[in-house]
Amino acid sequence: MKLDILIVDDETSARRAGYKAFFEEVCKRLQGVDITPHFVEVPEMLAPMLGARTYAFALIDAVLTDNWGEDFSINWAVKQITSSSIYFAIVSKQWDAANTMQIDECLQLLECKAFMKWGEVENLDIYPIAQLGKALSERHGIDNGFPSTDDSSIFIVQLSDPQFGGFNKDNVKLETARIAEAILGCTISSPHFLAISGDITEHGTEQQFSDAEVWVHELCKRIGFPDKFPSRRIFLTPGNHDVTMQLVAAGRVSLSKGVDDTPKFGLSDSLIHSSLPDLALHYYRQFASKLSNHLMVGKDSWTETQFRHLGLVFYGVSTVQPDPFMWPKRRVDPKIVAEVWDNLNLETDQCEPLLRIGIGHHCPLSASGDKSIENDDAMGMLFNSANARTGLFLYGHVHQGEVKYQSDSFRLVTSQASTATKPAGSRPEDSLRGFTILEICRKSRKIDGLKAHIFEWNNNKITKNASKMKVFKLHHDGMFLEPPPT
Numbered sequence: 001m002k003l004d005i006l007i008v009d010d011e012t013s014a015r016r017a018g019y020k021a022f023f024e025e026v027c028k029r030l031q032g033v034d035i036t037p038h039f040v041e042v043p044e045m046l047a048p049m050l051g052a053r054t055y056a057f058a059l060i061d062a063v064l065t066d067n068w069g070e071d072f073s074i075n076w077a078v079k080q081i082t083s084s085s086i087y088f089a090i091v092s093k094q095w096d097a098a099n100t101m102q103i104d105e106c107l108q109l110l111e112c113k114a115f116m117k118w119g120e121v122e123n124l125d126i127y128p129i130a131q132l133g134k135a136l137s138e139r140h141g142i143d144n145g146f147p148s149t150d151d152s153s154i155f156i157v158q159l160s161d162p163q164f165g166g167f168n169k170d171n172v173k174l175e176t177a178r179i180a181e182a183i184l185g186c187t188i189s190s191p192h193f194l195a196i197s198g199d200i201t202e203h204g205t206e207q208q209f210s211d212a213e214v215w216v217h218e219l220c221k222r223i224g225f226p227d228k229f230p231s232r233r234i235f236l237t238p239g240n241h242d243v244t245m246q247l248v249a250a251g252r253v254s255l256s257k258g259v260d261d262t263p264k265f266g267l268s269d270s271l272i273h274s275s276l277p278d279l280a281l282h283y284y285r286q287f288a289s290k291l292s293n294h295l296m297v298g299k300d301s302w303t304e305t306q307f308r309h310l311g312l313v314f315y316g317v318s319t320v321q322p323d324p325f326m327w328p329k330r331r332v333d334p335k336i337v338a339e340v341w342d343n344l345n346l347e348t349d350q351c352e353p354l355l356r357i358g359i360g361h362h363c364p365l366s367a368s369g370d371k372s373i374e375n376d377d378a379m380g381m382l383f384n385s386a387n388a389r390t391g392l393f394l395y396g397h398v399h400q401g402e403v404k405y406q407s408d409s410f411r412l413v414t415s416q417a418s419t420a421t422k423p424a425g426s427r428p429e430d431s432l433r434g435f436t437i438l439e440i441c442r443k444s445r446k447i448d449g450l451k452a453h454i455f456e457w458n459n460n461k462i463t464k465n466a467s468k469m470k471v472f473k474l475h476h477d478g479m480f481l482e483p484p485p486t
């Protein structure tokens with residue numbers, strides 16, 4: 001992420017190198033952030049500079065009058081900067097009785113985020129570096145919890161279809177420990193993101209979501225991630241099994257007086273209470289709000305741009321639409337897709353290349369039978385329109401781990417994760433059961449590829465299936481290139 005910082009200092013010529021060294025230290029702290037300083041050389045430059053560009057932050061020298069004259073107090077600078085809605089920090093070398101009052105006035109302002117001593121800035125002391133880092137993080141929504149180096153990978157653990165309520169829970173704690181060991185074996189330290197692509201429960205009941213919540217907490221504790229809930233690093237999307245069918249059907253329940261005034265319930269062929277089917281995903285929403293917090297687009301769809309400084313933007317779209325007359329439809333709402341597209345479109349100038357990662361429950365591309373959404377054409381704008389192209393899409397539903405390169409009028413890598421927990425019914429024990437780790441590879445802070453690791457249960461052990469591993473290179477347009485034939 002590129003941040004332009006304005007420096008208003010009447011001693012710029014003497015301090016320029018000091019500021020630059022200081023910003024380099026701040027950038028080391030905020031991985032993925034590049035700061036470009038813009039120095040106001042003479043007071044007359046301030047107004048035109050403010051008109052020419054949007055600044056991410058400003059540093060203002062507490063005493064401007066020594067070299068610029070009495071007309072140019074700190075209040076003069078602060079007034080112009082705050083009228084452009086720019087947050088700022090005061091940098092001070094010394095002050096006297098006159099400017100103490102002026103500084104005090106500035107400190108009262110909402111936009112004033114820090115007060116730093118020039119001597120500490122010049123010495124690259126940790127205190128002003130931390131202060132500016134914190135102020136920039138808060139102002140621009142930067143998550144600093146990525147202690148990796150410039151070339152280290154970012155790991156996304158994708159789980160799907162745990163279907164709590166649809167299996168015997170006796171082994172789940174032990175299996176969770178095994179899954180956590182396998183994750184940490186691959187990611188070395190804690191993974192950075194966790195995505196669960198739907199069918200959290202079998203029947204969408206409150207108890208089943210409660211059991212699933214315990215499982216997510218247990219897994220997160222074991223993989224050391226994250227330290228706070230709800231988390232922006234947990235991505236969720238609902239599946240067809242997460243719909244509480246009884247609540248959907250409630251919209252059709254009629255009530256009349258029966259014999260002896262007893263209530264008589266019936267199931268109508270038409271919808272009587274139009275608002276009740278909206279409760280279909282009530283327990284899912286309750287579960288999701290406890291574990292993750294993103295900018296909601298529709299009730300169950302969201303975008304997350306907080307990690308764009310790492311070159312990553314995420315979105316989730318619900319591919320499930322409850323219907324009071326049948327099983328949930330496998331559809332996306334085109335209005336919500338358009339809103340997601342708007343949010344993704346805003347981020348294009350922040351980082352290059354920018355990898356957009358989508359999450360849903362069903363395959364977003366046309367596939368046979370029950371496997372994909374019915375209106376895959378509605379997803380087109382997220383896959384093939386300029387400035388909002390998805391490079392990677394995660395989904396589940398069919399309980400089979402598979403990562404594929406797909407192309408049409410777009411280039412897309414899809415990751416279909418298996419079920420982590422639900423054992424076989426008619427199929428052989430442990431077959432099609434596992435999870436996927438998506439390793440986003442980087443070089444000099446920029447994303448340059450993807451390695452997909454697929455883990456599978458075999459005879460009560462979970463191991464990586466080396467034959468299913470896939471490697472892709474990212475093009476500068478934010479989409480992956482077709483792998484060369486092997």
Ligand SMILES: [Fe+2]
Nearest residue numbers: 199239240397
């Ligand atoms: Fe499903």
